[in-house]
Amino acid sequence: MTRILVTGACGLVGRAFLQEIAGKGHEVIATSLHQPAEMPACMSFLPLDVTGDDPARIISATRPEVIVHLASVVNPPTGATCDFAYQVDVEGTRKVLNAAIAAGTRRIVVTSSGAAYGYHADNPEWLSESDTLRGNSEFPYSDHKRQVEEMLADARVLHPQLEQVILRVGTVLGEGTENQITALFHKPKLLGITGSDSPFVFIWTRDLARILLRAATDGPAGIFNVAGDGALGVEDLAREMHKPLLRMPAWVLKAVLAIAKPLRLSRYGPEQVRFLQYRPVLDNTALKQRFGYVPELSSAQVFDLWRKGAGL
Numbered sequence: 001m002t003r004i005l006v007t008g009a010c011g012l013v014g015r016a017f018l019q020e021i022a023g024k025g026h027e028v029i030a031t032s033l034h035q036p037a038e039m040p041a042c043m044s045f046l047p048l049d050v051t052g053d054d055p056a057r058i059i060s061a062t063r064p065e066v067i068v069h070l071a072s073v074v075n076p077p078t079g080a081t082c083d084f085a086y087q088v089d090v091e092g093t094r095k096v097l098n099a100a101i102a103a104g105t106r107r108i109v110v111t112s113s114g115a116a117y118g119y120h121a122d123n124p125e126w127l128s129e130s131d132t133l134r135g136n137s138e139f140p141y142s143d144h145k146r147q148v149e150e151m152l153a154d155a156r157v158l159h160p161q162l163e164q165v166i167l168r169v170g171t172v173l174g175e176g177t178e179n180q181i182t183a184l185f186h187k188p189k190l191l192g193i194t195g196s197d198s199p200f201v202f203i204w205t206r207d208l209a210r211i212l213l214r215a216a217t218d219g220p221a222g223i224f225n226v227a228g229d230g231a232l233g234v235e236d237l238a239r240e241m242h243k244p245l246l247r248m249p250a251w252v253l254k255a256v257l258a259i260a261k262p263l264r265l266s267r268y269g270p271e272q273v274r275f276l277q278y279r280p281v282l283d284n285t286a287l288k289q290r291f292g293y294v295p296e297l298s299s300a301q302v303f304d305l306w307r308k309g310a311g312l
Contacts, residue, residue, distance in 0.1 A: 050092030174205030
């Protein structure tokens, strides 16, 4: 039996992980701002805010052997500032990491993101774990994940006794998932950038939960891209949803958004164009060969599952 503390247990991935690890014989301490709905009865819950003093206090008191750190701001709540996201993503991770080191935790599992590679015109067609993490300063989530990974890299040098499993996760989808990316798919027309395939890689929520279980128990330490096999471009997505595809030159879309955002006609500014234009595409070879997990669903199958559940 392993004592495992989970941060961000109330989120989509956290809830899926709790269901996956339930009944596996481990002592699980779920933490979040609020207790997850339908949390398995065999687990305990402690309220924990990663932006305050809670990580040091709770981790020192519970002495977990493994920490699964999922707390992050993927979809900022209305009115949230960039500083709020930074305090959760970067400083919150720093506090959890420092507390883990001080408590003698054996292993920490951190969900990073493919966004840490950044949205760049010269990205390789398929990104592997050895490619440079560049992030994008104009995308807080991307930039924060890059900073978190730099922090973890320093910790591997200074504190090698703490094993690390870093999962660079693609777009997570499951039945009922709704976020900023799926909002694009609900539009009457799918938007594409002229000259760009805008490829997406998806990972099924259940596959990610199983990967987290292996990472927290008998899996190897290391850094792994997490995505189903294959990728889907905007033409593939439009065809699957039987929707028209509106292609627009990047400069035109930037000009439109530069006008629309100040008028509050769009939440997105011209800097968001590269989000569609240069999407990072994750090579999952290491996940399958070194980590030892083959996703049950491909990117296409994950999207099909979500599409049917969304009625598209």
